[in-house]
Amino acid sequence: MASSFKQITPNDRVSTRTLLHEAIPLTGTIVSGTYSDENIKNYSHGMFQSVYDYPYLSSSANHIFDITAGYSSDSELSGANNAQNAKKINIYNQMSQMLVGYDITGSVLKFDEDGNILAGGNKLKECIFLNFSRLLYKDEVKKGTFSLELGVNPAFELTASSQSTFNHRILITDFSGSDGYLVNSPLGEYGVLYATASTETSGVEILANDPSTNGRPPCGLIYYQAGVAVLSSSLFLDNRSGQHGLLKQGTTIANLSCSGPVSISEDINAVLSGSLITGSADNLRNRIYNLQFNNTVELNSTIYFCRVNHNEFNYSGNPTYLSSSQIRVKQISSDEPISYITTVGLYSENNELLAVGKLSEPLKKTPSNEFTIRTRLDY
Secondary structure (H helix, E strand, O other): OOOOOOOOOHHHEEEEEEEEEEEEEEEHHHHHOOOOOOOEEEOOOOOOEEEEOOOOOOOOOOEEEEEEEEEOOOOOOOOOOOOOHHHHHHHHHHHHHHHOOEOOOOOEOOEEOOOOOOOOOOEEOEEEEEEEOHHHHEOEEOOOOOEEEEEOOOOOOOOOOOOHHHOOEEEEEOOOHHHHOEEEEOOEEEEEEEEEEOOOOOOOOEOOOOHHHOOOOEEEEEEOOOOEEEEEHHHHOEOOOOOOOOEOOOOOOOOOOOOOOOOOOOOHHHHHHHOOHHHHHHHHHOOEEEEEEEEEEEEEEEEEEEEEOOOOOOOOOOHHHEEOOEEOOOOOOOOOOOEEEEEEEEEOOOOOEEEEEEEEEEEEEOOOOOEEEEEEEEO
């Protein structure tokens, strides 16, 4: 071990930031079919439902995401006789106060369809929430990569012999997320989710009043750092009088449905108001055809350039370097001193060892050569 230290100056170090991404595909079979709902966990409080990638009682199971639903207290669906009415209002308020925040009067703001809260516009008062596990989205969801395909066929039929629920599908993406995201959320950046007709959608005519959306009407929000997707109930409605939906009135399918194994023949309004939260979660979960996004891991690094000049570290502090006061690696006194660099140690100002790096092979050091050893710390 060397008996002397060399100070690292600011010119010898540099900090970098690298974003790593991996694709996260979640097919509908994992969410609703592969394990016969043994990977679905419902709780006694009934306020949300958890989805695992394997039967949740297994030690191999990983938590994927939670599903819950709620509406604003001034929503047309709100009613004292509704199932879990207070809980649905509380969930909406909890999610909105965390993700949207408060106005100057201290009132909780509502989710805004286009994210422009001050401009007014349509508010998302009835929502379904997907809360992704940190295990999946890591530091954040990569902007512009979120994709959710939902089966919206009115008749619910999802069996081994028939998958008619997915005969008509809507694709939901944050297609402008990479350059059109917003930053006015307490929890960071978020983007608007847009809907478009997907494959096998004969009879589905998407409403597109705003040309700037390129035929994709807004239908929710995605909060990248929080890992939360907010889906509007308009996904399953048309724009007939009195309701704000995504389908043009008179489309072949007429009114899309959010029916499922719990509420077989009910539309989204009846499901959200009359069913339990777990029932609403069951219906949506069984209509997920495909869900995917890329996650992001932020890797911060500090690189230290350990410079070894020609007249430095030519001798070793290791006791075995000497034998009877003779340098072992020298045959005659006129030979150059030789040392072998095998390890780099980074020390604090008080000479406390903080980090150790091992070289892949020893470097032969003599007064006639120099080295710059690049050492990187990731955190």
